Amino acid sequence: MSGHSKWANIRVKKGAQDSKRGKVFTRHARLIEMAARGGSDPKMNPTLRSAIDNAKTDSVPNDNIERAIKKGSGEIKGEAMQEVMYAAYGPGGVACLIECLTDNRNRTTANVKNIVSKHGGNFAETGSVAWMFERKGLVAAGSGPGSGSVPQNHDDLELELIDFGAEDVQVDGNIIHVVTSGNDWTKVRDFLKGKGFEILSAGLSYIAKQKTAVDAAGAEKIALFVELLEEDDDVSEVHTNI
Numbered sequence: 001m002s003g004h005s006k007w008a009n010i011r012v013k014k015g016a017q018d019s020k021r022g023k024v025f026t027r028h029a030r031l032i033e034m035a036a037r038g039g040s041d042p043k044m045n046p047t048l049r050s051a052i053d054n055a056k057t058d059s060v061p062n063d064n065i066e067r068a069i070k071k072g073s074g075e076i077k078g079e080a081m082q083e084v085m086y087a088a089y090g091p092g093g094v095a096c097l098i099e100c101l102t103d104n105r106n107r108t109t110a111n112v113k114n115i116v117s118k119h120g121g122n123f124a125e126t127g128s129v130a131w132m133f134e135r136k137g138l139v140a141a142g143s144g145p146g147s148g149s150v151p152q153n154h155d156d157l158e159l160e161l162i163d164f165g166a167e168d169v170q171v172d173g174n175i176i177h178v179v180t181s182g183n184d185w186t187k188v189r190d191f192l193k194g195k196g197f198e199i200l201s202a203g204l205s206y207i208a209k210q211k212t213a214v215d216a217a218g219a220e221k222i223a224l225f226v227e228l229l230e231e232d233d234d235v236s237e238v239h240t241n242i
Contacts, residue, residue: 027236028055029068030101033081036072046186050202057200079103086112087129090240091120091221092214095129097206097239098229108234115232119225132241133206136167137185139178141197164191175200179207208241218242 032055035048042049048069055065070076084105086098102108116123154176158169165184170177176197178188182204189202214222219242226238 023231023233024058025060025064026233027101028058028060029064030081031055031236032065032068033072034083034101036069040069040073040075047203050186050189053199054201054203084108085126085130087124087126088112088116089122089124089129090116090225092218094212094214094218094222095132095208095241096121096226096229097126097129097133098235099206099237099239100234101236102234108232111232111234112229115228119228120221121225132210133208133239135182135204136207137165137180137182137188137203138205138207139180139185139188139192139202140175140200141178141189141192142175142200143198161188161191164188205237206239208239210241212241214242 028051032048032051035045035051038047039045040048042052052065052069067076071078072081081101081103082105084100084102086100086109088096088098090096098112100108100112113123154169154171157176158166161169161178164187165180166178166188167181168179176192178185178192180188185202185204189199193199222240222242226240229235229238
């Protein structure tokens with residue numbers, strides 16, 4: 001699939017060094033803070049509920065989670081976090097959408113532009129790239145502590161997922177990836193959780209409407225380009241159309 005949820009990207013760093021772990025915690029806290037603006041009760045705010053669940057999956061301490069909720073709901077004062085979207089063309093002209101969470105837009109803009117220009121990319125107007133993507137729900141789940149596991153013949157599971165709003169289902173070993181409309185990802189998440197699956201990530205993401213094929217060398221270049229962007233603390237996710 002083109003593009004992964006921001007939490008899926010965060011999970012890739014789970015076993016990294018302590019410095020990278022700190023960045024993971026920071027990004028989760030920012031996502032929780034943003035989500036908490038829609039209400040501090042996760043029972044009434046599904047976006048916050050998923051942000052908390054994803055943070056716990058990556059072992060974010062409860063104190064960090066509670067502090068982020070209080071900051072987002074206004075109980076703790078501080079610089080307000082904002083979402084910023086940038087667009088760029090990476091090596092080989094690959095289209096990229098760069099999602100950021102920042103308390104200093106000028107700093108983030110300068111950092112992202114510097115990374116893009118130094119590593120074979122070109123900054124672009126957001127509208128010139130955004131039209132190539134659409135906002136979708138993404139849920140990734142794996143074999144959990146309950147009965148949930150991906151069966152060898154998963155046709156019946158796919159049919160059930162379609163009933164809950166799945167538009168595309170892909171299985172990779174013991175991990176199942178589900179694409180939904182922007183409104184149905186919570187239903188798919190809850191269905192899989194009820195089946196005993198471990199929810200690895202869930203939320204909204206940008207998926208390319210049409211994909212561009214690249215060769216092995218091109219794939220390596222764009223992978224490095226994305227990795228360098230994601231190393232910046234303010235960058236939460238990078239989507240491409242490869």
